[in-house]
Amino acid sequence: MSEEERAKRPYLGLYFMTSGSFFVILYLLCLASMLNRERIHIPAFKIMICLAIFDIPSECINSVATGYMGFYGIYYCDYPRLTFILGAIVFGAWVGCSASSITLALCRISEINQKLNLHWIFHSSFIYLLLFFSFVVASYGMFFTKPPIFRPEYMTWFFDAGIGFDPSYYYNVSQVINNISLTVITLSLYTYLVSSLIRKGNNIESAQFTKTQRQVILQAAIICFFHSIGSLVCVYMQLFYSPKWLIVAAHVCWQCCTGCASVIYLTLNQTIRSSVRKMICPARFQNDNRVSNASDGMLRTNASEVIS
Template sequence: MSDLQMSLAYMVTHSFTPYPDLYECPESMKNVKTERLYLGTYFLLSGLILVILYTPCFIVMVRSKCRVPAFQVMLILSVFDLLSLSVNSVITGVLDIMGTSFCHYPVFIFCAGAIGKGSWMGGCVACILLAVDRCVEVNAKFKLGFLFRKKVFRYVMILMIVYWFYSCVFTKPVLFTAEYSSWFFDPNIGKEPNHYHSIDHTINNLVVSVATTSLYIYLSYHLIYKIGHSTSMWLYRSKKQIIIQAVILCSFHAVAAYIYVYMQFFHSPPWLIIIGQLTWQWSNGCFCVAYLTLNQAIRNAVVRMIVPKKIRERFDLHIGIDEHLRRTSGDQQDRTQINTVSSCIKMDNII
């Protein structure tokens, strides 16, 4: 059975009907519901919170005039993350609370699963590129640095978007099963499981796990042993932040990737399935948390955008050099405009 017959493209071109031989549900399954109220409430609320936190970060990046390669990767990764969070958190929570699975809303879940899978795979490429960029920042001679040259990077971005579109439209989607509160390629309707294995997803997950782990180990090694100890407290804190980010981002992506590969080919206990779903959620959600806690430029820009000026003045939250100058000099007509995001064009690559 070809991937194309089991893809979103097939469903759209056949009156929004999934391939009947493998996706037609028995009537008995349409009446079975497995409500998971507590788990569903967690996914829904945490998903909404992460989306709410991520949205202002995304708006700040869109408004910024900074368009260096790494910043463009961060911007498109934000799109992938918001799409993924909508599926693996918000939609998952709603379906858990309702107790509904693929057989209850086949078209909706098929479309959501296609978007979720495509956004995960596109986001994996973006994460690898960000890891490469960090390595280039600490070592200008890093061999993969050519990917960020102007002429080459244009094609890198095109290929990443094409890869995302291909994964969404022309490959097998993941489908929700309320019994396990997770998304599988197998809709669990009694068909042969081997028909639903996704080779492209397996290869993608293995590559992103090995690549991000290797790149972040290289980054941490270079920061600790090559740059060495510094008497500068600023440099010490900068290195510490970069290493913390590396460990967090790499851990969630690698664990989620390995678990979902394992789940495709081996029987998995319920606790492992839930861990896989949680790591998928936080592999997308951890970026907004990192932006707001470890990236001072984006955090300050978000505060300036959300918190009214009068409140910031009242609580002495004068974020940005322009406001600080007006505060200290008393010159309310100062026209200095400094873009706080552009002053930190890399995601905390301060070195």
Template sequence: MNNIIKYGSIEAIPLYNCSGFTPEQWSARNGTQRPIAGTIDMTYGIMMNILYVPILAVMFEKEHFKMSCFKIMIFLGIVDMLALWVNSIITGFLAFHGAVYCTYPNLIYITGMAGLGLWCCSCIIAMSLVVNRILDLAKESWCKFLFDGKRTYLILTLPIIYGSYFVIFTTPIAFSSKHLTWFFDPLIFPDKGPEYTNIPHGFNNLLVVAVTCLLYASFCCVLGEKVREVGGVSNKGSLSTQIFFQSALICAVNQIASIIYVIMNFIEVPLWLIMLGHMLWQTGHGAPVFIYLCLNRTIRNGVLKRLGVRMDVAESSVAPVN
């Protein structure tokens, strides 16, 4: 963003000057039309966004929205929906047409800024959510001090500021249909790749995501301790194990995607590994839909009620765990 202000337009930025060829020539030189992959990506992004709507509607219900964890989950869900527009819907459109950066420079530059900022923003939101859950279990007074009432909104300004930093001051990602993913190098000048390096993004992927995973591990330890304190090891112990594997799966997806994206921007890697990294990025923003619907009974029942499905089983028999 700062370069747009500095030079007056995207086309005027020296490292993003596409005047050497026409957009059609750039696509023919560096792009590859991928209609099947593009259609799949667009379908996935649209479906996940549609499924997210009733989930967010349930979270916005008064009895849920008053809880700080639901406020954070709502914000994370909105960021996920916006990110799916970048890594799935717009990506699918670009892949379908065999686009490269210079095919749609304005669209890809702006989308690349947004995608990078949304990813980094979601990392901090996820960290905030885990901290909220840990404090709620271990230090309830601290949780109330930090997250009670409107204080949650103040906490949520941190990921907004963090994500905005990447949008304004760092190199955006640029799409390549040949590799079916987003690189920092727009592949315009073959000898200037190192000039597009984004060190803060590498810091985010290797450190922030790793810290989030450690927080998830801490959350599982705290939860296990609470299970032992209250007894009922058979049922609650299995629930603790289930939550642990859910958390571990989420962390594994995000961590692997993060590492792949850092590596592929510095060294040449096989196409299958690049595509795997991109699919994991998509999964990181779409997986919460399945987790909420399959594993979070409160949200699942709320969605079913909105769809007119009656729940005959008494919910009071087993306490829900969100």
């Protein structure tokens, strides 16, 4: 294929490479903070570490690798094995991310409403079974389903490689089931979480708990928006004709699904934010965190580390 025939996307390519690298760096800093001995025993942090294991490689592929391949107009025929492997990894990581996100939402609910008697699941060895299940479904998505293939003309990953065969042959039923299930379950769990917080907040006269409410509601809104829009549009565009702007928008939502968790951690989780600041800022630039730590202690008391 000549250079003139290649569908290069230099501006989108630069955007995805730059923003993806930014998200990956932030996520690695957050992961280093979560691996702290004092935090790794907290159930929510265990799940967040598992989620990071899926999100970081996914972000490297759906943003950094996508940007590079789009910048140079790289097709499946140029590097078939590499493209196939990257597609298998990114789809497996997405399926594992979906399972981990649902597990994390259940963990938050168990801490907010202990009457549901779910608390024991996340404070016993059973939590490791849930995390193992995330890796099982990720392995299934990676090794036993059809992988998506990068298409530079659309600047995203399609199951149809665009090499002339019947598109129906490439349909991945697992993706449809996973994305629709993720949307329905995520919306249901976070709706319940937000409603529980609102009811609980009405019975507690605490400015700190009101702040916690706002943070969790904001986080829930961000997660639900990107997961729901990204998941449903990705299913739609695999099955039906979609304009290029919608395809790019869906890919940006996918990027945010896996990358914006780091931004949420650094903006809404005081524990991770303070830890990352200590890692990257010289001691003389670090402010006295006594007030912040006191607030964070109250936050943990009221919401049991539901802000992640």
